[in-house]
Amino acid sequence: MPSRAPDSHEVLRRFAPGTPLRVAVELIHSQGTGALILIGSGNTLEELCSGGFHLNDASFTAQRIAELSKMDGGIVIDDEKNLITRANVHFIPDPSIETNETGTRFRTAERLAVQTGTDVLAVSEEGWRRAIVYRNGQRYELSRPADLLAEANNSLNSLERLRRRLQSAEDRLTRAEVDDVVVVRDVLTVLARATLVSRMYVEIEQTLIALGGEAGLIKIQASDLAEGVPELAENVFADYRKRSGKRSVFERLAGVATDELHDMTALAAALGFSDIEEGLEPRGLRALSRVPRLPDPVRQSLVGHFRGFQRMLHAAVGDFEQVEGVGRARAQQLRRFFDRLIELGDG
Secondary structure (H helix, E strand, O other): OOOOOHHHHHHHHHOOOOOHHHHHHHHHHHHOOOEEEEEOOOHHHHHOEEOOEEEEEEEOOHHHHHHHOOOOOEEEEEOOOOEEEEEEEEEOOOOOOOOOOOOHHHHHHHHHHHHHOOEEEEEOOOOOOOEEEEEOOEEEEOOOHHHHHHHHHHHHHHHHHHHHHHHHHHHHHHHHHHHOOOEHHHHHHHHHHHHHHHHHHHHHHHHHHHHHHHOHHHHHHHHHHHOOHHHHHHHHHHHHOOOOOOOOHHHHOOOOOHHHOOOHHHHHHHHOOOOOOOEOOOOOHHHHHOOOOOOHHHHHHHHHHHOOHHHHHOOOHHHHHOOOOOOHHHHHHHHHHHHHHHHHHHO
């Protein structure tokens, strides 16, 4: 999965719907003008500016930016001081800086961003309305809020389907554990689907950041769907891994592309398994994580005492009482819990 640079989050938040800069973009689009806006300050910026005029104590508002954009030249904003410092400027960036953009405004914006290290916003005035932010050699196109909402809803539906598939795979793993017929493939299926859910949630987060305050209910729904997935993946892997290590499941699978997560051989290699049809027995960590109010030290003691899920599954109340930290009441609770698991396996 490609990593997300911290810059992208900051850019998306800075230009999210409802922010002054984004409102300025919407006003510029609505009045049918374009704009080239450099956001920063310093001597380097002054050297690249020609003509136009300076503004004194002109506080930044979206409406002022929209009005100033009606002139041909560019605009300079000192974001830290919240001031508009220059308008109707002709920018002169280094023409030797490479750019893949077409159109003078967008080519100038990309070169300015590279040369100054500041954010530069270019807004088109003709044809398909576009607004692009350039930063650190990257470009971030600002989508319309309606498009972002549609994208977020589609992604949320995909996340919901993936979570259902993950739940189905986990249920199958539980039945296989109870019947003592688990193979590596069963474990990899759960971990692959958990990874898909996690990656989809990261993608949705990007869209939600871009939506800003309009994310609302979608953010709550996405968080609910992704809740507990990293812990599930870690518990499953801890149950079956053959060698210890500090890297998480998702870190180990980072090198496996999303469209290759169905490849059991690639997953097995990344996670330290060999034969995907090899039989396995869990340690019982995932099962015990579902027991309400069971402290982690007690869970570890149970795993160490029984040294295998099947012995734990069929242990008597008295057997549980022999484990440090397990009294009569907790032993009975554990026996009831494993009885329900056996019923699930029989079903």
